[in-house]
Amino acid sequence: MTTxxxxxxxxxxxxMPVLSLGGMRFQQSWSDLEAKAITxxxxxxxQRTLERAVALGFRxxxxxxxYGSSERQLGWAMPDCPDPGRILQTKVPPQQxxxxxxxxxxLSMQRLGVQRVxxxxxxxxxxxDHLVQTIRPGGCLEVVRRWQQxxxxxxxxxxxxxxxDVIVEAIETDAFDYVNLHWYFIRQDNEPAIAAAHRHDMGVFIISPTDKGGHLHTPAQRLVALTDPLHPIVFNDLFCLRDARVHTLSVGAARPEDLDLHLEAVSRLDHAQALVSPIEARLHQAELEALGADWLNSWRQGLPDWQTTPGDINLPVLLWLHNLVEAWGLDGYARARYGLLGRAGHWFPGANADALDRDVSEEELDAALGASPWRTSIPARLRDLRERVGGDRQERLSSA
Incomplete structure (x- = not known):
């Protein structure tokens, strides 16, 4: 067994191993299937994916x-693939x-076939409100404390x-031992949460750096060229793991061979800074050439949040997607994210730009953008994005 x-x-x-085996992508269905329905x-x-992961040190x-049938299927597989050092985690949403x-x-324990996680x-x-449901007197955390005892x-x-700000608020309660959150090259806005978790000596687990980090399992060709000689997955893993405040990355494997590039990244970890820095500079240069310094330095200024924007249009997310498409060619990723807006609830809130010119006039949007230095050009950017990546509606996943 590899370590x-x-x-x-x-x-x-x-x-904690620097790579974790995520159970989101290798289950049969996003529905919690009856046992007889699992093929x-x-x-x-x-089973093959789990066996290879365990042999490679994914404890x-x-x-x-x-995660649909994931718990049930893992519960069947784990006894046939023992690991005395296994660290098992599941996740259960808060409830009022x-x-x-x-x-x-x-039910999680039953599906996993265990008495303890x-x-x-x-x-x-x-x-x-999810935080309140968790930490209030008599709330979900009291159930957890009883189970811990x-x-x-x-x-x-x-x-x-x-x-x-919600993540940091949850961290500052000091009620939690670790956090699972998004942070990777294309999305670094949770840096204050990483810093807060470090102050509180919390474990830091990075969610879905490959899929939500830019569909790196099927990478855009422009991105492949820009991260050469590293595969985008290897670059992104090294980008995350060069930061000692990050403890583990989720590897959402759909098949055994999906582990390979992540293992390559780990094999290069001792040289992470030297490998990442020139590629990072190249990516930023491409971003600068595509979008211009003025836009990059100020595009977020004065943007209203989606709750106060006509049509619930999520301007910060849409303009971020615009940047990803223009700078690095992440059309497929942007298409999936664009289609998810309006369908994912609190997992990915707000709406896409479909309502612009249909239910929301440019004048109404302009009024909401009064504090933005880019108010006159943003509608055109939204239309360009809609033309390029619209029309692919996505089903909501709890992992959005």
């Missing part, structure tokens, strides 16, 4: 109650009624797709 490098996972004191072919694929396995939360927790994340503290849960953390 991956480990990092101390914050105050949990766990020795032998699907289970064999998961940390993480899944979630609402803690009894419902506890019932979901029980090493790590439990409150799944999706994306808004302040009985030995059924090791450490408690939270996962989040929320705004940075």
């Amino acid at each position: 991956l490098p480990t990092r101390r996972f914050g105050r949990t004191e766990l020795s 032998a072919q699907s289970q064999q694929l998961l 940390h396995i993480e899944t979630a109650r609402h 009624d803690p009894a419902l939360f506890e019932a979901e927790l029980e 090493d790590l439990l994340a409150i799944h999706g503290i994306n808004r302040r 009985s030995g059924r849960i090791g450490h408690v953390g939270f996962s989040t797709h929320g705004d940075t």
Whole structure:
């Protein structure tokens, strides 16, 4: 069995491998299927992926109650693939009624076929009300503390797709031992949350750096050229792991060979800074040439949030997608994200630009953009983005 490098996972004191096996992409279905509906072919694929991951040192396995059939299938596979050092994590969303939360927790244990998990994340503290549901007297965290006292849960953390200020607020409660959050090359706005987690000696787990980090499993050709000689997955992994405050990255493998590029990144980890810096400079130069310094330095200024924008248009996200397309050619990624807006609820809130010129006039948008130095050019940029990546509606996933 190979041993991956480990990092101390914050105050949990766990020795966490720098790569974790995420259970989001190798399950059969996003529906929580009945046992009889799971095919032998699907289970064999998961079994092969798990076996190879364990042999390569992926001791940390993480899944979630609402990752479809993932918990059930992992529960079947793990006894046939033992690992005495396994660190098992699942995630359960908060509920207004803690009894419902506890019932979901029980179901997770049943599906996984275990009596204990090493790590439990409150799944999706994306808004302040989710945080309140978790930490209020009599809330979900009291259920977790009772389970911890009985030995059924090791450490408690939270996962989040929320705004940075909500994440920092949750961290500052000091109620959690670790955090699962988004932070990678194309999305670095959660830097204040990384810093806060470090101050609180929390474990830091990076969610979906390959998929949400730019569809790097099917990378845009312009991005491939810009990250040469590294594959975009290798570059992005090294970008994240060169920061000692980051402890592990989720590898969302759909098949055994999906592990290979991440292992290449780990093999180069000792030279991460030297490998990443020239590529990072090249990417920033491409961004500068495509978008201009004035835009890059000020495009966020004066943007209203989606709740106060006509049609709930999520301007910060849409203009970020515009930048990704123009600078690095991430059309496929932007198409998926654009199509998800308006369908993902609090996992990816707000609406895309389809309403512009249909339900929202340019004059109405202009009034909302009164504080933006780019108010006159933003409508045209939104139309260009819509023309380039619109028309592909996405189904909401809890992992959005």
